[in-house]
Amino acid sequence: MAIYRRSARPRFTLLVLVLTSITLVTLDYRGTGSSAVETVKGASRDALAPVQEFSDRLFAPVGSMVGGILHYGDLQAENERLRQEIADHRGQLHQAQAVERERQALLAINALGSVQDVPRVHARVVSTSASNFELALEIDKGADAGVVEGMPVVSGAGLVGRVSAVSQRRSTVVLLTDKTFGVGVVLPSGDTGVANGGGFRADLTVDHVEPDTAVALGDSVVTSGLQRSLYPRGIPVGRVTAASAPAGALQQSVSIAPVVDLERLSFVTVLQWTAG
Amino acid sequence: MRPRFRIPVLLVTFVVVQAIVLRRLRIEGAHPELLLIVPLAAGLAGGRERGAAMGFAAGLLADLFLLAPFGLSALVYSVLGFTVGAFRSGILRSTWWIPVAIAAGGSALGVVGYALVSTVVGQTQMIDSRLAVVAAVVCILNAPLSIAAIPLVTWALGDDGLSRGYAGS
Numbered sequence: 449m450a451i452y453r454r455s456a457r458p459r460f461t462l463l464v465l466v467l468t469s470i471t472l473v474t475l476d477y478r479g480t481g482s483s484a485v486e487t488v489k490g491a492s493r494d495a496l497a498p499v500q501e502f503s504d505r506l507f508a509p510v511g512s513m514v515g516g517i518l519h520y521g522d523l524q525a526e527n528e529r530l531r532q533e534i535a536d537h538r539g540q541l542h543q544a545q546a547v548e549r550e551r552q553a554l555l556a557i558n559a560l561g562s563v564q565d566v567p568r569v570h571a572r573v574v575s576t577s578a579s580n581f582e583l584a585l586e587i588d589k590g591a592d593a594g595v596v597e598g599m600p601v602v603s604g605a606g607l608v609g610r611v612s613a614v615s616q617r618r619s620t621v622v623l624l625t626d627k628t629f630g631v632g633v634v635l636p637s638g639d640t641g642v643a644n645g646g647g648f649r650a651d652l653t654v655d656h657v658e659p660d661t662a663v664a665l666g667d668s669v670v671t672s673g674l675q676r677s678l679y680p681r682g683i684p685v686g687r688v689t690a691a692s693a694p695a696g697a698l699q700q701s702v703s704i705a706p707v708v709d710l711e712r713l714s715f716v717t718v719l720q721w722t723a724g
Numbered sequence: 725m726r727p728r729f730r731i732p733v734l735l736v737t738f739v740v741v742q743a744i745v746l747r748r749l750r751i752e753g754a755h756p757e758l759l760l761i762v763p764l765a766a767g768l769a770g771g772r773e774r775g776a777a778m779g780f781a782a783g784l785l786a787d788l789f790l791l792a793p794f795g796l797s798a799l800v801y802s803v804l805g806f807t808v809g810a811f812r813s814g815i816l817r818s819t820w821w822i823p824v825a826i827a828a829g830g831s832a833l834g835v836v837g838y839a840l841v842s843t844v845v846g847q848t849q850m851i852d853s854r855l856a857v858v859a860a861v862v863c864i865l866n867a868p869l870s871i872a873a874i875p876l877v878t879w880a881l882g883d884d885g886l887s888r889g890y891a892g893s
Contacts, residue, residue, distance in 0.1 A: 458771070458806065458809070459772075462773075462776045462802060465802040466799060466802060468798075469783070469795045469796075469798045472795030472798065473793045473799065475794075476793040476794040476795060477845055477846075492788040493788075496740070496744075499743070500743060503744040575747060576747060576750070576755075578747060578789035579789075579790045579791070580753075580835065580861075581842070582790065584791065613791060622791070626849075627849035648854055649753070
């Protein structure tokens with residue numbers, strides 16, 4: 449009997465723990481009690497926030513110095529490239545300003561909203577994802593700053609992702625390359641499609657593009673902002689890297705690379721945009 | 725410090741270290757999983773039941789910071805701790821590197837197990853070619869971490885069985 453007890457108790461414990469885990473997963477998945485779980489999760493993230501901020505202040509100078517020494521050659525090359533890009537962009541800026549004035553006039557005539565009109569919250573990227581499978585980052589603004597789950601997140605270059613979890617002082621942003629991410633987009637031809645994340649360092653794929661639509665490499669793809677869209681129209685998403693239409697296919701196979709360098713983000717902007 | 729206080733202190737310390745240090749240590753976008761070593765070390769040091777219980781606690785803590793459904797890590801870590809605990813008798817008196825190798829291999833298994841269980845609840849995006857990369861990176865990075873983490877978990881459990889195993893090697 450004693451031998452039976454010694455061998456049975458660990459199994460019973462495991463059974464209880466497994467059943468408890470499955471119950472928690474089910475409750476969270478079905479949404480029952482998810483608010484309680486989200487409250488605890490949010491409180492945990494907020495509790496870690498001061499520790500993260502302190503460690504950032506402590507380690508950031510050391511990290512920058514070590515990074516500078518290890519990648520000195522790369523940094524020099526990058527500086528050259530950036531100087532060249534700034535010179536190019538100065539020229540493009542003047543053209544863009546003229547086009548923007550025309551666009552604003554057209555929007556005003558048609559009573560349409562613009563990304564520039566959307567209220568926004570600027571935030572600092574404080575951490576990358578806690579998971580090895582979720583492509584996400586954590587920002588230092590939360591519900592206290594007016595951030596709400598589902599809001600689009602952009603950088604100066606274009607779309608970064610979407611807010612997927614919010615606590616009082618922190619928010620988690622799912623990146624547009626995450627495989628759970630999808631966004632309605634419009635091609636230069638005016639045709640629409642849905643861009644889906646392809647995973648770590650992989651291009652996004654655009655679905656529902658007609659086989660006869662003209663798509664060229666380098667074409668700029670922006671958010672479509674169709675009715676009830678989660679994103680306002682006109683946010684740059686990516687540039688076409690591949691497009692092909694196999695014979696007999698019902699849609700084109702189109703890939704786009706994000707315009708934003710997602711691995712070097714320091715600051716982002718949360719657009720306080722709600723669908724509808 | 726009594727074992728009942730040591731365990732929560734150790735787990736919270738592991739969470740903080742993971743959040744502020746290890747999350748930044750990335751190879752091919754993947755980082756080490758310190759909390760994944762807890763059930764493996766507890767299973768080695770304390771057997772099946774302690775392995776499962778510590779795995780459950782560590783998994784719940786890990787789940788607090790993930791977007792995935794709450795309880796997934798707890799489920800995987802519990803089973804992992806129990807499984808390693810079932811094989812501990814032959815490991816206790818072995819050389820020092822065998823527990824480290826088990827922690828490394830167990831970490832890779834834990835990553836794969838997590839992806840498989842996630843698929844069951846609809847998170848199908850985890851099963852792809854990247855899974856092998858993540859499992860390999862976690863295996864490689866968790867190995868050196870386990871050299872420090874295994875004695876710490878053993879100390880927290882108040883069980884010096886594994887420590888004797890190290891000394892006897």
